[in-house]
Amino acid sequence: MRLRSAPSIPPDPRRPAGLRPARIADVARLAGVSTATVSRALSTPERVSAPVRVRVLEAVEQVGYLPNPAARSLRSQKSRMVLVVLPDLANAFFSRILQGLEDVLFEAGYGMIIGNLDGSPEKEARFAAFLATGHVDGAILLNGRLIGQTRDGQGEAAPTAVPLVALCEAIPGAAIPQVEVDNRVAARRATLHLAGQGRRRIAYVAGPAGNVLERERFAGYREGLCEAGLAFDADLVLAGDYSLEAGVRAAEILIRGPLTVDAVFCSSDAMAVGLMGALADAGIEVPRAVAVAGFDDIELASMVRPALTTIHQPRREIGRMGARVLLDLIAGRDVAHHTVLETHLVVRSSTG
Amino acid sequence: MRLRSAPSIPPDPRRPAGLRPARIADVARLAGVSTATVSRALSTPERVSAPVRVRVLEAVEQVGYLPNPAARSLRSQKSRMVLVVLPDLANAFFSRILQGLEDVLFEAGYGMIIGNLDGSPEKEARFAAFLATGHVDGAILLNGRLIGQTRDGQGEAAPTAVPLVALCEAIPGAAIPQVEVDNRVAARRATLHLAGQGRRRIAYVAGPAGNVLERERFAGYREGLCEAGLAFDADLVLAGDYSLEAGVRAAEILIRGPLTVDAVFCSSDAMAVGLMGALADAGIEVPRAVAVAGFDDIELASMVRPALTTIHQPRREIGRMGARVLLDLIAGRDVAHHTVLETHLVVRSSTG
DNA sequence: TGACGCGATGTAATCGATTACATGAAGTTT
DNA sequence: AAACTTCATGTAATCGATTACATCGCGTCA
Numbered sequence: 001m002r003l004r005s006a007p008s009i010p011p012d013p014r015r016p017a018g019l020r021p022a023r024i025a026d027v028a029r030l031a032g033v034s035t036a037t038v039s040r041a042l043s044t045p046e047r048v049s050a051p052v053r054v055r056v057l058e059a060v061e062q063v064g065y066l067p068n069p070a071a072r073s074l075r076s077q078k079s080r081m082v083l084v085v086l087p088d089l090a091n092a093f094f095s096r097i098l099q100g101l102e103d104v105l106f107e108a109g110y111g112m113i114i115g116n117l118d119g120s121p122e123k124e125a126r127f128a129a130f131l132a133t134g135h136v137d138g139a140i141l142l143n144g145r146l147i148g149q150t151r152d153g154q155g156e157a158a159p160t161a162v163p164l165v166a167l168c169e170a171i172p173g174a175a176i177p178q179v180e181v182d183n184r185v186a187a188r189r190a191t192l193h194l195a196g197q198g199r200r201r202i203a204y205v206a207g208p209a210g211n212v213l214e215r216e217r218f219a220g221y222r223e224g225l226c227e228a229g230l231a232f233d234a235d236l237v238l239a240g241d242y243s244l245e246a247g248v249r250a251a252e253i254l255i256r257g258p259l260t261v262d263a264v265f266c267s268s269d270a271m272a273v274g275l276m277g278a279l280a281d282a283g284i285e286v287p288r289a290v291a292v293a294g295f296d297d298i299e300l301a302s303m304v305r306p307a308l309t310t311i312h313q314p315r316r317e318i319g320r321m322g323a324r325v326l327l328d329l330i331a332g333r334d335v336a337h338h339t340v341l342e343t344h345l346v347v348r349s350s351t352g
Numbered sequence: 353m354r355l356r357s358a359p360s361i362p363p364d365p366r367r368p369a370g371l372r373p374a375r376i377a378d379v380a381r382l383a384g385v386s387t388a389t390v391s392r393a394l395s396t397p398e399r400v401s402a403p404v405r406v407r408v409l410e411a412v413e414q415v416g417y418l419p420n421p422a423a424r425s426l427r428s429q430k431s432r433m434v435l436v437v438l439p440d441l442a443n444a445f446f447s448r449i450l451q452g453l454e455d456v457l458f459e460a461g462y463g464m465i466i467g468n469l470d471g472s473p474e475k476e477a478r479f480a481a482f483l484a485t486g487h488v489d490g491a492i493l494l495n496g497r498l499i500g501q502t503r504d505g506q507g508e509a510a511p512t513a514v515p516l517v518a519l520c521e522a523i524p525g526a527a528i529p530q531v532e533v534d535n536r537v538a539a540r541r542a543t544l545h546l547a548g549q550g551r552r553r554i555a556y557v558a559g560p561a562g563n564v565l566e567r568e569r570f571a572g573y574r575e576g577l578c579e580a581g582l583a584f585d586a587d588l589v590l591a592g593d594y595s596l597e598a599g600v601r602a603a604e605i606l607i608r609g610p611l612t613v614d615a616v617f618c619s620s621d622a623m624a625v626g627l628m629g630a631l632a633d634a635g636i637e638v639p640r641a642v643a644v645a646g647f648d649d650i651e652l653a654s655m656v657r658p659a660l661t662t663i664h665q666p667r668r669e670i671g672r673m674g675a676r677v678l679l680d681l682i683a684g685r686d687v688a689h690h691t692v693l694e695t696h697l698v699v700r701s702s703t704g
Numbered sequence: 705t706g707a708c709g710c711g712a713t714g715t716a717a718t719c720g721a722t723t724a725c726a727t728g729a730a731g732t733t734t
Numbered sequence: 735a736a737a738c739t740t741c742a743t744g745t746a747a748t749c750g751a752t753t754a755c756a757t758c759g760c761g762t763c764a
Contacts, residue, residue: 047741049742075721089451113466118451134420299442300652392712392713420749426718426750426751
C-alpha cells in the first residue's frame with residue numbers, strides 16, 4: 001500500500017522545462033519515484049514492480065527522456081562505441097565489411113567510430129588513445145597491425161586491455177582473435193581454374209612483399225601450379241601492391257617484355273582491373289589471348305567488361321562475424337581464436 | 353616564494369598505480385598542484401606560470417595521463433564527435449567525401465561516427481537520438497533529408513539545436529548550410545559536349561523522380577539540348593534511380609526498343625557503367641554506335657573500358673569544405689549558407 | 705599608506721547517470 | 735512468534751573531468 005514517502009526531487013531552477021533536454025530527475029519527479037528506480041526501470045525492468053514500471057515509462061515518453069551518454073559512460077565505464085581501424089577509407093574493399101560490422105553493431109546498440117589511418121602516425125596515436133581512455137569498448141583492426149603498442153619501446157605492455165579483433169589479415173604475434181578466409185586454398189583454386197582452361201603459362205601479380213595475405217596467396221598459386229603439373233617459373237611473378245596502378249605496371253611489363261603468358265592471376269581485383277584496362281588499351285584481347293583472374297570479388301569485378309573471374313570473399317559476412325566476436329569478447333564470453341569463412345570461385349568471362 | 357601549501361591529494365587506495373589509467377588527480381599529486389591547475393595547464397597553458405606548466409607537463413608524461421573523454425564531455429557538454437549520416441555506406445560515391453571530412457575533422461581534433469541509414473527507420477531514430485543527447489557536437493547530412501525531426505507531428509521544434517550541414521543535396525525547406533556543386537550547369541556542359549561530337553539523338557537516363565539533384569540535372573540536360581539547337585523528345589528520357597541496375601534496364605530498353613539514339617547522358621556514373629556493360633554484352637560499340645557520358649567521376653569511371661566521359665565532382669573537397677563549415681557553426685562563427693564548388697567535364701574514350 | 709587590481713592558484717560545485725548500501729514491508733521457516 | 739529471506743525502493747557515493755568562485759601575494763596608484 002505504498003505509504004512510502006515519494007521522494008521529493010526539487011525542480012530544476014535553471015531553465016524552464018522543455019527548453020532543455022530532460023534528465024533522469026525530471027522523469028523521476030513526474031513518476032513520483034527516485035532516480036534509482038527510473039534507472040532500474042529502464043535497464044533492468046524485471047527489478048521494478050509492474051505499476052511503477054508503467055508510470056516510469058509513461059513519464060519517459062511524456063518528457064521525451066533520452067539518457068545522457070556521457071554521464072552513463074562515465075559512471076559505467078562503458079561507451080557502447082567501437083572503433084574500426086582501417087588503412088584507407090577510400091578503398092572499396094572495406095565498404096562491405098563496414099556494412100557487415102554495422103549490421104551487427106547497430107543491432108547490439110553499439111555505435112561505430114571510423115579510424116582512418118591514412119599512413120599517418122598522428123592518426124594512429126590518436127586512435128590508440130581512443131583505446132586507452134575508454135572512449136570505445138573495443139576495436140576492429142583491418143590494417144594488419146596493432147596500433148599504439150608500447151609507450152617507450154621498453155616492451156612494457158599497453159596500459160589498456162580493450163578487446164580487439166583482426167579481420168582479413170592475421171596479425172603476426174598478436175594474441176587476438178582473427179576472422180579471415182583461407183587465402184591459400186582460394187588462390188590454389190583460382191590457379192587450378194586457369195590451368196583447367198588449358199592455360200600453361202600463368203603469371204602471378206603479387207601483393208606487398210612480406211604481407212601475410214601475400215604469403216598465403218602466393219603459396220596457393222604455387223600449390224595450384226604444382227597440382228596442375230605446371231612448373232613454377234620465378235620470371236612469371238610480377239611485383240605488385242594490390243593497387244590498380246600496380247596492375248597497370250604489370251601489364252606494361254607483359255606488353256613490352258619478352259615474356260609470353262596465356263593467363264594472369266592477380267592477387268587482388270584492383271590489380272586485375274588495372275591490368276585488363278592496360279591490356280585492352282594495347283589491343284590485347286581478354287580472355288582470347290590472355291585469361292585474367294583476380295581475388296576479392298569487389299563490386300567492380302562484375303562491372304567491367306570482360307567481367308572478371310575472381311575469388312569471392314564474403315566481405316559482409318566477415319564484418320558481421322568480426323562484430324559478433326568482438327561483442328562476445330566485450331561481454332566476457334569465450335570466443336574462437338581463429339574463424340575461417342568460406343570463399344568461392346566466381347567464373348566470369350575474363351577466363352573464357 | 354611558493355610558500356603556498358601544496359594541495360594534498362590523497363593517493364587512490366583502490367588499485368596500485370600503473371594498473372589503472374592515470375587520472376588528473378595522479379598528475380596533480382605528482383606535480384604538487386591542484387587538479388584545477390592541471391586542467392588549466394593542459395587546456396589554457398597561458399593561464400599558468402611557466403615553471404608550474406613544465407612541472408605539470410612532465411608529470412603528465414611520466415604517468416601517461418590521457419583525459420577521460422566521458423568525464424570531459426559530461427562536464428563541458430561537448431563531445432568532440434561529429435555524426436556523418438549517409439544513406440548507404442557501400443556506395444562508392446561517398447567514400448572520398450568521407451575522406452575529405454576526415455581530413456579536416458581529424459585536424460581539428462574531432463572524431464567521426466558513421467550513421468548508415470540503410471533505409472531503416474530504427475537507425476534513423478537512433479542517430480537522431482545521437483543529436484538530441486549531445487553524443488555529437490554536430491552532423492553532416494549526405495542523405496538529402498533531415499533526420500528525426502519532430503516528436504509527435506505537433507510541429508514542435510526538435511528539442512536539440514545541434515549544428516547540421518547538408519552536402520551534395522540541398523534539403524528543401526531546411527535552413528541549414530549547404531555545400532554542393534552546380535548540377536544544372538554541369539549537366540548542360542555534358543549535354544553540349546555530346547552534341548559537339550555530332551550526336552543528335554541524345555537520350556537521358558534520369559535519377560529518382562522528385563529528387564533535387566535529378567531536377568537540376570534534368571534541367572541542365574534540357575538547357576544543353578536547347579542551346580545546341582536540338583529538340584527535346586520526352587521519349588528519350590528513361591527512368592532511373594542512380595543505381596547500376598537502372599543503367600542495365602535503360603540499356604535493355606534501347607537494345608529492344610524502336611528508339612534510335614546516338615548518345616546517352618546518364619545522370620550518374622553507376623548507371624553509365626551498367627549501361628555500357630549491357631551495351632557491350634549486346635555487341636553495341638561505345639562510342640562508335642553510341643556515345644555515353646556520366647555524372648560524378650567515381651573511381652570506376654576511369655577504370656572501365658572504354659573509360660567514361662563524365663562530370664567530375666570534387667568529392668574530397670566537398671567533404672573538406674563541409675567539415676569546415678560544420679566546425680565554424682560549432683564554434684559559433686558565421687558561415688555561408690550556400691557554398692558551390694566547381695565541377696569540370698572529364699573527356700574520356702566513351703564519347704570518342 | 706591604504707585601496708585596488710591583477711595574476712596565479714586552490715576549493716569545491718557541477719555535469720547526469722549508475723549502483724552499493726540501507727530500509728522497510730511482506731512472506732517463510734522453524 | 736522470532737528469525738530470516740526476499741523484494742521493491744530510496745539515499746547517497748561515485749565516475750573524472752571543468753570551472754565558478756575564493757584566496758593570496760604583489761605591484762600600482764592616489
